[in-house]
Amino acid sequence: MKVITDERCTAYALPGHPERPARISKTVEKLRSQKELSVTWLEPVPVEDAAILRAHTPEHLAKLKAAAADFDGDTPAYKDIFGHARRSAGAAIHAMRLARKGELAFSLIRPPGHHATRDQAMGFCFLNSIAIAALEARASGASKVAVYDFDVHHGNGTEAILVTEAQTLFASIHQSPCYPGTGRRDVGENCFNFPVSPMTSRDEYRKVLTKAMERLAKEKPDVIGVSAGFDAYARDPLAQETLEAEDFHWIGEFLRKLGIPVFSILEGGYSDDLPDLILAYLKGLEGS
Ligand SMILES: [Zn+2]
Numbered sequence: 001m002k003v004i005t006d007e008r009c010t011a012y013a014l015p016g017h018p019e020r021p022a023r024i025s026k027t028v029e030k031l032r033s034q035k036e037l038s039v040t041w042l043e044p045v046p047v048e049d050a051a052i053l054r055a056h057t058p059e060h061l062a063k064l065k066a067a068a069a070d071f072d073g074d075t076p077a078y079k080d081i082f083g084h085a086r087r088s089a090g091a092a093i094h095a096m097r098l099a100r101k102g103e104l105a106f107s108l109i110r111p112p113g114h115h116a117t118r119d120q121a122m123g124f125c126f127l128n129s130i131a132i133a134a135l136e137a138r139a140s141g142a143s144k145v146a147v148y149d150f151d152v153h154h155g156n157g158t159e160a161i162l163v164t165e166a167q168t169l170f171a172s173i174h175q176s177p178c179y180p181g182t183g184r185r186d187v188g189e190n191c192f193n194f195p196v197s198p199m200t201s202r203d204e205y206r207k208v209l210t211k212a213m214e215r216l217a218k219e220k221p222d223v224i225g226v227s228a229g230f231d232a233y234a235r236d237p238l239a240q241e242t243l244e245a246e247d248f249h250w251i252g253e254f255l256r257k258l259g260i261p262v263f264s265i266l267e268g269g270y271s272d273d274l275p276d277l278i279l280a281y282l283k284g285l286e287g288s
Contacts (some may be wrong), residue, residue: 001282002105003031004042004091009109012078016272019124024110030275031108037283044090044109047096047132049070052089052277054135055128055161057119063124071121085111085126092129092225092265093136098135099223099263101203104285106228107265108278114155114156114267115180123153123180129267130227131161134168137223143167146221148213148253149174151229151267152239154183154193158227163188169219171212173205175239192216196212200239202247205232209251213258230269230277237271245273245280252284 005028010021042150052061064085067077078084088109095105113130115123134145146169147162149155154174159182162168169190174183176195183193194212196205216224230248232241255262262285269277 001037001286002040002042002095002103003108004044004094005108006026006044009028009084010130010159010222012081012084013065014078016075019110019112023269023274024108027108027275028051028280030279034212034279037279037286037288042094044087045094045152047086047090047093048173051093051136052127052132054139055118055131060121064121068240071126072258074124074191075121075126081111081126085113089129089132090171092133093182095132095263095265096137096223096225099261100142102261106282107263109266112229112267113265114149114151114158115153116157117160122157124268125157127239128157128161130225131158133263133265134225135165137225138165142222144169144219144221145229146216146219146224148216148224149227149267150232151227151233152236152241153179153229155227156180156182158190159183159187163191169216169221171216173209173212175232175241178239196241202242202244205235205241205243206247206250210254213254217260221260223263224255224258226255226262226264227267228264228281229267230274230281233269233271233273233277234274236269236271238268245277248277249280249284252281252286256285256287
């Protein structure tokens with residue numbers, strides 16, 4: 001398993017904010033100390049503005065570079081947030097390139113991205129890394145690209161970006177009602193939403209996860225980018241779902257069995273058990 005990270009991503013924080021440096025540092029520690037999964041560590045690739053501008057407006061880019069004011073109550077103007085967000089996008093692009101060469105890759109970095117729209121940072125997200133990587137895949141020869149988002153929150157930003165992009169597909173499985181309040185029905189021709197009620201049983205949740213993946217797989221994409229959020233976990237503080245570590249292992253397994261190149265990037269997941277959930281998912285992906 002190739003894991004892409006950059007220790008600079010732990011350099012920004014706001015006291016009490018759930019999207020905190022330990023999410024990454026504790027997971028790195030866990031992956032380095034375990035022996036069940038063989039990990040090769042890699043860094044993000046550099047990202048030019050042109051790659052970002054496929055997904056975002058020039059105004060948004062300028063606003064991030066300036067970081068003059070907080071973007072919303074959850075999404076502060078951290079020092080050099082543009083540099084951090086750009087490295088997250090670079091990690092997603094690196095994972096995508098590895099997947100297209102037949103390798104298994106996971107981007108373990110912050111900030112997350114799936115709530116960032118073309119022109120707005122929100123919900124802990126500044127640049128939409130999965131959309132940037134999906135559009136980079138299209139620009140570099142993939143004829144059809146899908147994004148599968150199992151974060152417990154709707155990937156509203158990814159949807160808003162991809163809904164106007166030809167030969168892209170998006171499916172999101174998320175708790176509803178929950179932040180950000182969108183994703184109750186399909187949008188456009190290519191964005192499929194699978195809302196689930198709070199406290200949905202694990203069995204039922206797995207059925208919905210399967211249905212969403214089947215919707216994407218039947219379109220035969222060349223590559224699937226996964227917005228891997230671990231906040232549908234039973235003990236996550238930001239949502240009210242019921243999944244356990246074995247369920248994330250199961251998601252990894254069924255993605256592997258599709259036989260389509262897959263790359264994954266970390267989105268949410270705020271419980272102290274996040275390192276165990278990520279390890280379970282990666283083991284499922286690798287078939288161990
Ligand atoms: Zn989330």
